[in-house]
Amino acid sequence: MDQAQDLKKCPIDFDHESEDHVASWPAEFREMRDTCPVAWTERHGGFWVATRYKDIVAMAQDDATFSSFKTFDPHSGDVSGGITIPATPIPRGLPVESDRPDWDVFRKFLNRRFAPKAAEARRQNIRRYADSLLNRVIETGEMDLVNDFTGPVPAMTTMELMGLPLEEWRQFADPLHEMVFTPKNSPDFPKVIADVQWIFQRCIETFHQRRSQPPQDDLLSYFAHEQIDGRPITEEEMLSFCNNIITGGVDTTTALTTHALVYLNEHPEDYRRLKDDPSLLPVAREEFVRYFTPIHGLARNVTRDVEVNNARMEKGDRVYLAWAAANRDPEIFDAPEEVDIARFPNRHIAFGAGMHRCIGSFMARVMFEEMMQAVFARIPDYRVDPERAHRYTSVGTINGWIDMPTVFTPGPRVETGLVL
Amino acid sequence: MKVAIIEERCVGHGMCLLACPELFELSDEDGHAFLRSENVPPALQEAVLQAQRGCPEQAIVTSA
Ligand code: HEM
Ligand code: SF4
Numbered sequence: 483m484d485q486a487q488d489l490k491k492c493p494i495d496f497d498h499e500s501e502d503h504v505a506s507w508p509a510e511f512r513e514m515r516d517t518c519p520v521a522w523t524e525r526h527g528g529f530w531v532a533t534r535y536k537d538i539v540a541m542a543q544d545d546a547t548f549s550s551f552k553t554f555d556p557h558s559g560d561v562s563g564g565i566t567i568p569a570t571p572i573p574r575g576l577p578v579e580s581d582r583p584d585w586d587v588f589r590k591f592l593n594r595r596f597a598p599k600a601a602e603a604r605r606q607n608i609r610r611y612a613d614s615l616l617n618r619v620i621e622t623g624e625m626d627l628v629n630d631f632t633g634p635v636p637a638m639t640t641m642e643l644m645g646l647p648l649e650e651w652r653q654f655a656d657p658l659h660e661m662v663f664t665p666k667n668s669p670d671f672p673k674v675i676a677d678v679q680w681i682f683q684r685c686i687e688t689f690h691q692r693r694s695q696p697p698q699d700d701l702l703s704y705f706a707h708e709q710i711d712g713r714p715i716t717e718e719e720m721l722s723f724c725n726n727i728i729t730g731g732v733d734t735t736t737a738l739t740t741h742a743l744v745y746l747n748e749h750p751e752d753y754r755r756l757k758d759d760p761s762l763l764p765v766a767r768e769e770f771v772r773y774f775t776p777i778h779g780l781a782r783n784v785t786r787d788v789e790v791n792n793a794r795m796e797k798g799d800r801v802y803l804a805w806a807a808a809n810r811d812p813e814i815f816d817a818p819e820e821v822d823i824a825r826f827p828n829r830h831i832a833f834g835a836g837m838h839r840c841i842g843s844f845m846a847r848v849m850f851e852e853m854m855q856a857v858f859a860r861i862p863d864y865r866v867d868p869e870r871a872h873r874y875t876s877v878g879t880i881n882g883w884i885d886m887p888t889v890f891t892p893g894p895r896v897e898t899g900l901v902l
Numbered sequence: 903m904k905v906a907i908i909e910e911r912c913v914g915h916g917m918c919l920l921a922c923p924e925l926f927e928l929s930d931e932d933g934h935a936f937l938r939s940e941n942v943p944p945a946l947q948e949a950v951l952q953a954q955r956g957c958p959e960q961a962i963v964t965s966a
Binding site for chain 1: 913914915916917920921928929930931932953956957958959
């Protein structure tokens with residue numbers, strides 16, 4: 483045991499969930515990359531923290547050694563593995579918390595539905611949600627950017643994708659946001675969890691309805707009718723897919739778009755460049771994804787003794803891959819702490835690396851672009867007020883804004899065929 | 903110049919498409935990259951090198 487402790491070299495007191503980390507992370511990661519790129523912290527039961535780009539990509543690519551597999555027993559509450567530190571006592575997400583060979587089957591089952599063409603096919607509807615949401619506020623000249631716009635657009639896009647009724651957008655959007663920023667010890671937390679449970683209950687009901695209906699174009703219908711390995715998919719698997727898609731796709735895209743709009747308000751020259759020439763958006767978009775890295779880091783579980791950059795990991799250890807630290811590694815990026823909206827090439831890993839790399843990235847990219855275009859077209863003189871806004875009190879998993887007061891010159895509603 | 907994609911490494915970041923849409927495409931099945939042609943005309947060499955430098959998985963190889 484003592485000898486095992488000796489192996490945990492480069493000890494630091496790192497806690498990605500702490501309030502200090504919200505402000506200090508760029509400096510903290512800079513120092514860790516320099517002085518102890520694979521560090522050991524005793525927090526949350528002890529885990530490794532990797533901060534250099536090359537180490538993180540190598541580990542993400544070595545999925546046999548660095549497992550994502552999670553088990554959870556709802557009766558005892560016992561949980562092990564998975565991609566969060568601390569481990570969360572809820573059923574696993576799929577495909578994200580599975581390993582090969584199961585992962586191949588789950589991922590293949592979903593791929594087509596998330597491929598570039600499938601994402602592109604949603605562009606018009608996404609713009610329609612963005613415009614309909616702006617219609618609610620455009621005549622007043624003010625809104626909360628997060629709760630009225632960057633939150634609901636991904637929520638509604640995801641509901642349509644799943645096959646859930648759009649009228650319930652508010653009951654869907656709010657809990658998915660609150661779940662991420664409400665501290666687990668807050669008195670509000672049980673209600674947030676109950677509201678999230680309601681969303682999954684809606685998924686279960688719709689899934690069973692779809693079983694007795696002819697196949698439709700939505701995911702819940704796809705889950706209800708298609709087979710995996712020659713058998714129907716179970717309710718448990720269906721919920722794990724929904725969990726991964728809903729929690730992986732909504733608040734991340736919200737955080738990305740909010741950060742970008744705040745940045746552009748503070749950098750009017752960049753704003754003008756993008757607004758005047760939206761063909762620059764795809765390259766700029768990747769720079770925002772790099773710089774703001776909405777998912778700061780995720781965990782893996784060590785399946786055999788292995789050495790990474792002089793750190794001797796043992797079977798059973800856990801390791802936090804800090805995508806946000808990798809994306810500011812000066813070995814890979816010039817002037818990594820600065821935003822350069824024309825940065826290219828840009829080999830960021832904000833969507834992860836290796837086989838679990840984000841399946842929803844094409845969808846996220848389309849949502850981001852359509853939200854930006856709607857802002858350019860309809861509220862071009864928007865002003866955000868970060869002084870009055872609130873950051874998440876923990877950024878260890880998602881780095882976002884709770885709210886963002888915003889004003890603009892009032893404008894006319896436009897016809898979208900959808901009243902919210 | 904010639905270019906190839908190491909299929910086992912490609913996971914669909916799409917940086918190659920952004921760098922050189924003339925030669926790279928992404929599959930409608932799984933979002934992974936494939937090539938329209940392995941021969942790189944001189945006018946596209948710089949774009950292909952950018953694709954190579956932009957690929958986080960080092961899945962793109964070029965040869966003279
Ligand atoms: C800016 C927005 C987004 C960011 C930053 C992001 C980030 C990530 C990251 C870092 C991973 C890798 C997980 C790992 O390595 O353990 C991932 C996987 C995943 N993401 Fe996203 N994501 C975004 C949007 C979306 C959207 C819109 C969807 C769905 C509509 C989605 C669904 C998924 C799924 C299902 C996986 C698991 C893939 C697998 O395990 O094979 N994500 N995402
Ligand atoms: S950038 Fe690399 S990993 Fe991504 S699609 Fe292109 S070849 Fe594949």
